[in-house]
Amino acid sequence: MLKTAFKRWFCALLILSLPVAAAAQQETASIPAAATEFVQLILSRSGSPPAVAVTFQNLAGLPTETQETLQNAMFNAFRSANVRLVKPEQSVVEVQITFSEDWQGYVWVANIQQGPNSQLVIKKLARKQQAASSRAPTLTIRKISVWQQETPILDFFQDNQNLLILDPGQLSLYTSDVGQWRLRQTLGIPHQYPWPRDMRGRLEVHDREINVFLPGVRCSGRISPPSLDCRASDDPWPLDAGLVAFYSSRRNFFSGLLAGQSAGASVVPFFSGATWQSGDLRLWIFTGTDGRTRLFQNELASPVAMFNGWGSTLAAVHSTCGSGWQLLTSSPADTTRPDSIQAIEISGHDAVSVSSPLDLAGTVDALWTAGNYDQVVNGVLHSPSGKYEAFTLTVICNQ
Amino acid sequence: MKRLLLRLFVISSLVLLAASAHASSRPRYGGNVRVLLRDRVMSIDPLSDEDRPATRDRMAALTFETLTELDAQGRLQPGLASSWHAENSKRIWQFRLRLANFHDGTVLTAADAAASLAKSNPAWKFSAPDRQTVSIETPYPVQQMAEILALPRYAIVKRQTDSAGAAVLIGTGSYKLTQWQAGEHAQFSANEDYWGGRPFADSIEFQMGSSLRDQLMDRQLGTYAATELSIDQLHTVEQNNQTVTLSRPSDLLAIVFLQNDSGGRPGKKPVDTRVREALNLAINRAAISNVLFQRRGIPASGLLPQWLTGYEFMFGEATSLEHARELRADAAAFVVISPISLAYDFADPLAKLVAERIAVDAREAGIIVQPYAESHINNKAARSSINADAVLLRTSLESLDPSAALSARMDDLGLFPENTAAILGATRAEDLAQIERKMLGGFRVLPIAHIPQALWLNNSAHNWQQMANGTWQLDQLWIEGAR
Numbered sequence: 001m002l003k004t005a006f007k008r009w010f011c012a013l014l015i016l017s018l019p020v021a022a023a024a025q026q027e028t029a030s031i032p033a034a035a036t037e038f039v040q041l042i043l044s045r046s047g048s049p050p051a052v053a054v055t056f057q058n059l060a061g062l063p064t065e066t067q068e069t070l071q072n073a074m075f076n077a078f079r080s081a082n083v084r085l086v087k088p089e090q091s092v093v094e095v096q097i098t099f100s101e102d103w104q105g106y107v108w109v110a111n112i113q114q115g116p117n118s119q120l121v122i123k124k125l126a127r128k129q130q131a132a133s134s135r136a137p138t139l140t141i142r143k144i145s146v147w148q149q150e151t152p153i154l155d156f157f158q159d160n161q162n163l164l165i166l167d168p169g170q171l172s173l174y175t176s177d178v179g180q181w182r183l184r185q186t187l188g189i190p191h192q193y194p195w196p197r198d199m200r201g202r203l204e205v206h207d208r209e210i211n212v213f214l215p216g217v218r219c220s221g222r223i224s225p226p227s228l229d230c231r232a233s234d235d236p237w238p239l240d241a242g243l244v245a246f247y248s249s250r251r252n253f254f255s256g257l258l259a260g261q262s263a264g265a266s267v268v269p270f271f272s273g274a275t276w277q278s279g280d281l282r283l284w285i286f287t288g289t290d291g292r293t294r295l296f297q298n299e300l301a302s303p304v305a306m307f308n309g310w311g312s313t314l315a316a317v318h319s320t321c322g323s324g325w326q327l328l329t330s331s332p333a334d335t336t337r338p339d340s341i342q343a344i345e346i347s348g349h350d351a352v353s354v355s356s357p358l359d360l361a362g363t364v365d366a367l368w369t370a371g372n373y374d375q376v377v378n379g380v381l382h383s384p385s386g387k388y389e390a391f392t393l394t395v396i397c398n399q
Numbered sequence: 400m401k402r403l404l405l406r407l408f409v410i411s412s413l414v415l416l417a418a419s420a421h422a423s424s425r426p427r428y429g430g431n432v433r434v435l436l437r438d439r440v441m442s443i444d445p446l447s448d449e450d451r452p453a454t455r456d457r458m459a460a461l462t463f464e465t466l467t468e469l470d471a472q473g474r475l476q477p478g479l480a481s482s483w484h485a486e487n488s489k490r491i492w493q494f495r496l497r498l499a500n501f502h503d504g505t506v507l508t509a510a511d512a513a514a515s516l517a518k519s520n521p522a523w524k525f526s527a528p529d530r531q532t533v534s535i536e537t538p539y540p541v542q543q544m545a546e547i548l549a550l551p552r553y554a555i556v557k558r559q560t561d562s563a564g565a566a567v568l569i570g571t572g573s574y575k576l577t578q579w580q581a582g583e584h585a586q587f588s589a590n591e592d593y594w595g596g597r598p599f600a601d602s603i604e605f606q607m608g609s610s611l612r613d614q615l616m617d618r619q620l621g622t623y624a625a626t627e628l629s630i631d632q633l634h635t636v637e638q639n640n641q642t643v644t645l646s647r648p649s650d651l652l653a654i655v656f657l658q659n660d661s662g663g664r665p666g667k668k669p670v671d672t673r674v675r676e677a678l679n680l681a682i683n684r685a686a687i688s689n690v691l692f693q694r695r696g697i698p699a700s701g702l703l704p705q706w707l708t709g710y711e712f713m714f715g716e717a718t719s720l721e722h723a724r725e726l727r728a729d730a731a732a733f734v735v736i737s738p739i740s741l742a743y744d745f746a747d748p749l750a751k752l753v754a755e756r757i758a759v760d761a762r763e764a765g766i767i768v769q770p771y772a773e774s775h776i777n778n779k780a781a782r783s784s785i786n787a788d789a790v791l792l793r794t795s796l797e798s799l800d801p802s803a804a805l806s807a808r809m810d811d812l813g814l815f816p817e818n819t820a821a822i823l824g825a826t827r828a829e830d831l832a833q834i835e836r837k838m839l840g841g842f843r844v845l846p847i848a849h850i851p852q853a854l855w856l857n858n859s860a861h862n863w864q865q866m867a868n869g870t871w872q873l874d875q876l877w878i879e880g881a882r
Binding site: 100103107109124196197198199252253287291311331334335336386 | 424425426427428470471472473474592593594595596597598599647705706707708709710712713827828829832833861862863864867874875879880
């Protein structure tokens with residue numbers, strides 16, 4: 001028992017320490033340049049004395065190795081500027097350098113004492129963010145980052161040539177240029193009423209034709225030549241290949257009224273849903289606004305099972321693993337805690353977890369089955385740093 | 400009694416556990432969010448002289464907005480202004496307003512914003528060159544104007560009077576004030592037409608002046624989404640695995656010596672500088688933080704905390720009774736040293752303990768400190784009539800920007816108004832550090848501790864964001880079980 005617990009702790013420690021070590025390496029790489037700049041500032045304030053006495057203090061909890069690297073970098077910077085490093089009793093200029101920190105990063109403070117006068121030099125350095133880690137999988141969810149930006153992303157589309165990013169105010173079209181996405185065009189999305197909070201949107205691209213679904217607004221256009229026409233509309237949104245539903249235009253959920261193949265049917269209001277065929281069975285699943293996830297088989301009159309404790313965002317993905325269909329779901333965390341994504345299979349009336357959670361450094365804002373309605377799920381992550389990341393998820397079978 | 404409290408807390412926890420069975424990440428619309436506040440607020444006007452301005456600001460932020468905002472990472476974000484720029488001199492700034500409506504349905508204009516801002520700071524000139532542009536002219540450069548305007552005191556308020564002559568305050572925020580009983584109760588309802596989208600909750604209700612203990616006795620805690628906690632209540636709550644969030648140690652507890660120019664009683668003889676310095680050296684801050692604040696507080700040596708600036712450590716000087724006694728003896732050779740009367744907030748039991756501890760430390764250095772309780776010591780107007788040599792004040796950290804935070808803190812403490820221009824004109828961190836060092840040098844203010852703000856959160860409340868400085872950002876708040 002104790003051994004198992006120890007193993008778990010050891011694994012957790014290992015997983016946690018890996019990104020820290022990587023971040024430390026990145027920081028070490030930029031040390032000489034920052035140290036040189038800092039020393040130059042000290043020298044310019046102190047009138048470039050021929051000799052200085054330098055002492056160090058570490059209030060930032062830097063490891064000894066990092067502190068020594070920093071100190072050596074600064075000593076080298078002084079020497080490069082032809083300044084001799086001497087003992088305090090031999091110098092008229094004493095520099096006390098403190099490696100401090102604030103809530104956002106490192107703060108280097110130099111207190112320059114020249115006789116009765118003292119001056120300060122302060123340099124702030126951003127602390128690198130630690131990457132999220134994923135645990136050892138049984139069935140593996142693979143996340144590939146596609147795009148990052150400062151403004152919200154609602155949905156996106158990508159193929160070999162094009163990347164389309166939908167945000168609340170516009171659709172941005174990027175084209176591939178030697179492996180880099182270059183902005184080709186932005187197409188504005190006019191709207192009459194304020195967007196609801198927790199804004200959502202859906203982007204569909206088929207044969208270079210664009211369809212955008214936003215709360216109370218529908219846009220259509222083309223990738224080439226770029227065009228987009230928007231109008232007020234309550235048209236239903238496509239969720240995946242067989243599921244079309246009406247969206248509440250001033251809220252963040254689907255009303256429950258379905259369209260398309262299930263036209264006329266209604267379920268309780270839901271945040272996200274999926275449908276797929278498993279043998280003879282047609283299955284639907286909806287994450288209700290009441291916190292319950294409902295599973296339907298063959299007909300939508302009443303659910304065959306209800307699950308609690310699921311996240312509100314999910315999308316279905318087709319794979320060659322297990323039963324062939326998995327649901328990728330967000331965790332029940334709210335935006336104050338990091339989110340995760342887990343693969344779940346439906347077996348009879350039960351939901352079975354088939355992967356370890358993929359831990360993410362932020363909140364999952366959206367999961368949509370990608371345009372080919374097959375093996376890829378498009379997701380959007382909102383990180384605590386304020387950035388939005390578009391990513392794809394695929395499922396890989398374990399050997 | 401303690402066992403009873405614990406048992407009641409367990410009952411409350413079970414109620415909450417049942418309520419939180421249906422967790423989810425996507426916000427839900429609807430529901431009434433009930434919040435318990437420790438203190439009483441008499442006016443919601445961001446410019447009112449309140450005993451508890453931080454509590455007032457928590458409620459006022461729902462209904463009154465600022466031109467700019469600082470997010471949880473301390474980054475500047477647009478608020479009612481969508482963009483801004485300054486002339487090179489940083490003496491003239493222009494802010495472009497977004498399209499927004501006041502709660503009475505009228506459109507926010509630059510003239511409204513200028514009139515409101517002029518009330519906030521009569522020393523600056525505010526004008527409206529066009530309907531959407533607010534121009535600000537200052538007598539000295541203001542480097543961080545956008546950060547300054549994010550302070551609660553610069554919230555945009557349309558001030559009117561009703562037919563009975565009573566003041567009516569109208570805001571643009573995501574919630575409208577629908578019920579107000581001064582010092583008792585406030586209710587805010589969702590603004591359906593808010594420019595940033597209707598908020599998720601239907602309403603937020605605040606119950607003021609009610610203690611956590613009372614609610615536990617009434618078995619009512621489960622009906623609240625959140626409750627303010629004091630440091631001495633944390634232990635009981637944490638023992639029961641409840642969700643407690645602590646801000647960074649952001650409030651400053653400090654002794655301020657009252658003088659004519661710092662809100663003191665006219666004619667009052669100031670305490671000798673050497674005696675003030677001696678007292679500063681005699682106070683055992685570590686003991687106060689570790690024992691009285693149960694290791695949640697941090698000994699303070701500066702006006703701004705180390706975590707915010709990274710340079711507070713420079714102002715620290717270790718407790719030295721020997722040096723304190725020397726200074727006291729030095730002063731005694733020239734002046735008669737009278738006992739120092741120290742007023743503390745009568746409504747704050749921890750302030751009493753701290754003041755008494757300071758008196759004990761002072762006695763070790765041969766200085767007599769006589770603590771006594773006073774009401775309204777945080778109220779600047781009331782402070783001028785206090786017959787004390789010094790006051791023990793607790794002030795909140797109003798901004799995550801060091802420059803804005805320092806200028807606001809100086810204003811709250813009623814100290815060094817002559818340094819405002821220097822603080823606002825500072826372009827580098829070292830300039831601010833030098834100003835702070837200079838202000839501390841005269842021992843008019845003796846920082847004692849930085850203290851966090853604590854909050855108990857019901858598991859059904861989501862996206863309740865307590866910022867690093869303890870302020871609340873409730874614009875994404877939603878509640879479980881709402882329809």
